[in-house]
Amino acid sequence: MAVYETLLLHTQDDKFYIEARDPGTKEVLVIDRLSQEIILEENGLGIPPGASKPICGIMGIIKLLRGSYLVVITKKTKVGEINGQLIWKVAGTETIPYKRTDLHLTEEQKEDNKVYESMVQYALENNTYYFSTTFDLTHSLQRLYNTSPEFLQMPLFERADQRYVWNGHMLREFTAQPELGKFILPVMVGFISIRIGILNTKRFDYILISRRSCLRAGTRFYMRGLDEQGQAANFVETEQIVQFNGSRASFVQTRGSIPLFWSQRPNLKYKPVPHISESQSHLDAFKRHFDDQVVNYGNQVLINLIDHKGAENRLEKMFAKTVYESGNQMMRYEAFDFHHECRKMRWDRLSILMDKLAKDQQQFGYFWMDANNELLKHQVGVFRTNCMDCLDRTNVVQSMLARRALQDQMQQMGILKQGENLDDHYTAAFESTFKNTWADNADACSKQYAGTGALKTDFTRTGKRTKFGLLKDGMNSLIRYYMNNFVDGFRQDSTDLLLGNYVVEEGEGVTRPSPIRKSKDAKFMLLPAIAMVAFSMLLISMLIPAAELHLQIAYILFWLAATVICVGLMGVFGIEFIDQPKLSQAKVKSD
Structure with missing residues (x-):
């Protein structure tokens, strides 16, 4: 069931009226600004005259010291289409308080509320939000194919994978009423690119989607490792899709923080020493994490790209030890010291890792369905890649695995001839499309997590490591240092406030101390x-x-x-x- 695409927001002194303007409907969502009651009027004939504006969707409701705020999407830009369904990127939002004044607050509370408002605004402006009113962006093509017809008839929010719904907390007052389903818009954070590719005179869609989990989300140094529920920090599911002549193929990979209890709090040092917890059971949470991963994705090859010496070495050894102790036969551990193997700009040595993974990739396969929606292949496992941040080294390796899968998919779909490979088209326009899409994906994920664009993207964009790339990486590293030490506390709080990890209490600053003071x-x-x-x-x-x-x-x-x-x-x-x-x-x- 689709979400309404055309909405009109009428703002009155006592109520918000959100009118559905899609053809064939007269439904109006009424929000009482005093009682905060939400009701659905099916006729929509009683809207008083007043200020109105078109909106693109409802992000939800968030509560601060002043009271509740309605958050709406005011602008959107078209990203492209997947299976004929429009995909949008949020280009503007507005946060509207229910209460018209803040006179009920003390002077200190007024100042605190301004800080909370700035946190919400920062979170809304500094993340990359995507949505569709007709297509479920939170599930891969294979998961959507494997569902029942009844599942596909459910409202988008009810059937969405809640790991990737970033406005889930803000929508909680709407989701309590199932009849509001057509107004409830799930929004994901991450990266989506939909581009046209041409090879051998054949035109196809090349799509890359990175879905960033809202569970254990945060900034680079304040969110590491696992929590007690087995959720990993900076977990991202990335799906590469090819659409050609009605058929579709996809290849899914995952990334996530090293699945142990560890931390690395900033302390003015360029690289704080990672601290591995001695008081928590790594194995129990590790098992919970990968039990969930196996259910969602099947077999796992755990690619660990961190250093085998220095501060990272202890993490590598503990990771390998925990994999062995878990006894999970559906996992295989592959450690590759990226910095050591590729030292002196010898990035060609990544072929060593690719050769070790070739058999696994052949066994895992990929998802492929023809124009008649008939299943031709399905993916039975994923590569789960990590480095310290799951950003720079991780993205390089993921792009290489995706390229290998893409070549096989194109051969099967008839874009490439049998025996022909992508390297035969190294000078074609699609080569640039592929590389720049993966580099843009790296930059998007890195900005959300570390505050700057990714490192090592010169290799992703050009296939070579360059001195200019090293200089650019140096500049980004300096900016990261500043952000991680002097900005990320505020950024972390902004994320936690938006996701409901912290809920503001009305009496804060009066009945209990204000944490932001x-x-x-x-x-x-x-x-x-x-x-x-x-x-x-x-x-x-x-x-x-x-x-x-x-x-x-x-x-x-x-x-x-x-x-x-x-x-x-x-x-x-x-x-x-x-x-x-x-x-x-x-x-x-x-x-």
Whole structure:
């Protein structure tokens, strides 16, 4: 059952009227701004005159200190079509408070509410949201094919995979009333690209979809590993689709944080040392995670791309040990030290990994159905890839696996001749389409998680590692360092607020302390100022000669020592200077 595509929002002093304007309907959704009651009027004849505007969909309702807010989609851009169904990207939203004033709040609550409003706005503006009113974006083609006709008749929200519905929390007041199904729009976060490809004069659609899980979602350093329910941080399902002459083929891969209990909180160091929990049972949560993965995807090849030395080595060994202890016969572990094997820009050595995975990929296969919806092949397993962040190294390997699957699919579908491969068309326009689509996917996932575009995309876009690419990676790494240390606390809180991991209570700041008013220890905040003064005095002592040389040397040594001591203390107490989350991911002493 499709969701209404054309809506008109009428804003009155006491009510919101959301009028369905699709042909053949007169339904109106009425939201009382005072009682917050939501009702459905089937005739829609009693809308009072007043301000109105077209909207593209309802994101949901979120509660802050001021009260409830209605969040609507005001702008959308067309991405393309999948199986003839329109796919849209959210291009603009509006957050409208139920209450017309904030006079019922104290002055401190008013300030706190502005912070919460800015968090919601940031979350809405800085994620990539996609939706369709007629097509279920949260399921792969194979899962949709394997469902019953009754399932396909269910409202989009009811049948959606809740792992990928990012406005699920905001829609909870609507979903309690099944009759509102045509107004309830599931929205996913991730990446969707729908492009035209041409090879051998044959025209086809090349589609890439990355579905980012809303379970254990967050930022790079504040969300790592597993939780007690077995949900992995930064979990993404990526599906590559080819549409040609009515037939469709898809290939699914997954990525996710190393499935153990571990953390890596920022502390001003460029690479904080990962901490592996000693107090939690890794094996139990690990089993829960992969039991779920096997149910959803079948057999698993776990590709681990982290280093086999240094700080990452302990994680690699623990990962391998836990796989062995789990005894799961549907899993195979494949470790590949990406940085060591590809050192000195020898990225051609990735062929070593591809050769090791060739047999698995042949066994797993892919999904393929003809123009008559008859199943020709199905995928029986997935590659589950991770590095430390599941971004840069991961995307490179996933694109190579996707290319190999694509070549086989094109041969089977008749786009490529038997025995012909994609490398024979290295100069064709589609080569650029394929590479840039995967590089764009890397950038989108990286911006959502780490705050910058991905690293190593020069290889994805061109097939070569370049010096310019290294320089660009260096710049992105510096920006990531700044974001991870001084912005990500706010970003994490924004995500948690949007997803309902933290729910604002109306009496917050009066009946209970406000979490966003947590202040940093003043004595630590003096250190940066003292360090700057000491460094300035050091420069002055070096540039302006004193009356006697030994006095100048003494001044230089004193201010140098003061600078070094202050900087050293900042390093020791680095965690006190960073932007930490204040809501559901607030740091606890046990960390």
